Amino acid sequence: MTPPPKRVLVTGSAGFIGFHTASKLLQRGATVLGVDNFSDYYDVRLKESRNDILGNHPNFSIARVSIEDSSGFGDAWRSFRPDVVIHLAAQAGVRHSIDHPASYIGANLIGTFNVLELARHYPVRHLLAASTSSVYGANTDMPFTEDQRTQTPLSLYAATKGATELMAHSYAHLFGTPTTFFRFFTVYGPWGRPDMALFKFTKAILEGEPIEVFNGGDMVRDFTYVDDLAEAIVRLSDAIPGDQPVERDSLSPVAPFRTVNIGAGSQTQLMDYIGEVERALGQTAVKKYLPMQQGDIHATEASAALLQRLTGYMPTTPPSVGVPAFVRWYLEHYRS
Structure with missing residues (x-):
C-alpha cells in the first residue's frame, strides 16, 4: 500500500532555504504549511516573491506568524496537524549577530523552544531542524565530522545554534521526539539572501562597485548548492532516528536524536569562487581586500x-554550475 502524502510544516518557508525545501516537498506530493513572519531583516519583497510562487501550488498554505508567538504558532500547528516538521526559521548571519x-x-532560542514544546504536546513522526557548520567553531581538523567538539563557537549565531541542538537532544530524551539536526555549510544559489x-x-560587479574580500582572499569554503541541500533535507525526513541505525552513526545513545552534516564534502578557494562569478557575468571585479572579520573562520x-x-x-553540484545558475536568476529577477 502506498503511504499517504506527508503533511509537512516548514518554518521559515519564505526564506532562502525554506522556499527551496517547501518547493521540493510539493514536487514530491506533500501537503505543506509554511510558517513565516516575513521579517524585515532583508527585503521583504524577495520573501513575498518566493511565497507567491509557493502559493501557486494547491497543496501549499501559509501562516503569517512568528515562531516566537507561542499562541499564534500553536494555533497554526494544531490546525494543520503535521506528520513532519522542518524547522528552518532563524535569525541568520554571523556578522549581524555581533x-x-x-x-x-528571540528567533533562535525562544523560537526553537516553542517548536520543541509543540512537538512535545502534539507529537510528530519526525522533527528536523537547521543547525550550521559554524558550531564547529575553532576546530581545524578537516573535514568536519559530526562527532567533533562543538563547544568553541566563534560567534553568538553559532552559540545559539549549538544551544538549540542541546535543547532538542534533551527533549528527544525526555519526550521521545525523533529529531534530526542538519548542519549547513556555505549554501548558495537562486533566490539567495x-x-x-x-x-x-x-x-557590486554589475554596478561597478568594489567587492569586499576578507582575509586577503585566503578563505576556503565547502560551498553547497541550495537545490542539493533541499534534496538532502527531504531525503533525511525519511531517515527517522532510531529506526535503522547505520555504521558510524551520530545517533545518541540515550535519545532518538542525531546530527548530520549537509555539505559538498569538498573545498573551494574564495578567489576561485569569485572567479566563477566574474566568468558568469563576463566582468572582472574590483577587489577591496580586508582583514578577517570577527566571528569568521x-x-x-x-x-x-x-x-x-x-x-x-550527497551534494554534487560544483560552483562552476551553481554560480552561473544564480547569476541567471539574478539577472532575470532584477534586470528583467
Whole structure:
C-alpha cells in the first residue's frame, strides 16, 4: 500500500532555504504549511516573491506568524496537524549577530523552544531542524565530522545554534521526539539572501562597485548548492532516528536524536569562487581586500559520509554550475 502524502510544516518557508525545501516537498506530493513572519531583516519583497510562487501550488498554505508567538504558532500547528516538521526559521548571519545579538536570542532560542514544546504536546513522526557548520567553531581538523567538539563557537549565531541542538537532544530524551539536526555549510544559489556573499558580489560587479574580500582572499569554503541541500533535507525526513541505525552513526545513545552534516564534502578557494562569478557575468571585479572579520573562520569542509549512508545521496553540484545558475536568476529577477 502506498503511504499517504506527508503533511509537512516548514518554518521559515519564505526564506532562502525554506522556499527551496517547501518547493521540493510539493514536487514530491506533500501537503505543506509554511510558517513565516516575513521579517524585515532583508527585503521583504524577495520573501513575498518566493511565497507567491509557493502559493501557486494547491497543496501549499501559509501562516503569517512568528515562531516566537507561542499562541499564534500553536494555533497554526494544531490546525494543520503535521506528520513532519522542518524547522528552518532563524535569525541568520554571523556578522549581524555581533551588532544585533538580541534578535538571535528571540528567533533562535525562544523560537526553537516553542517548536520543541509543540512537538512535545502534539507529537510528530519526525522533527528536523537547521543547525550550521559554524558550531564547529575553532576546530581545524578537516573535514568536519559530526562527532567533533562543538563547544568553541566563534560567534553568538553559532552559540545559539549549538544551544538549540542541546535543547532538542534533551527533549528527544525526555519526550521521545525523533529529531534530526542538519548542519549547513556555505549554501548558495537562486533566490539567495541579499546579505550573502554571492548576492553581494554579483550586485557590486554589475554596478561597478568594489567587492569586499576578507582575509586577503585566503578563505576556503565547502560551498553547497541550495537545490542539493533541499534534496538532502527531504531525503533525511525519511531517515527517522532510531529506526535503522547505520555504521558510524551520530545517533545518541540515550535519545532518538542525531546530527548530520549537509555539505559538498569538498573545498573551494574564495578567489576561485569569485572567479566563477566574474566568468558568469563576463566582468572582472574590483577587489577591496580586508582583514578577517570577527566571528569568521578560515576554512570549512564537511564530511558528507553519514548523509550518504542515511540517504544514499550527497551534494554534487560544483560552483562552476551553481554560480552561473544564480547569476541567471539574478539577472532575470532584477534586470528583467
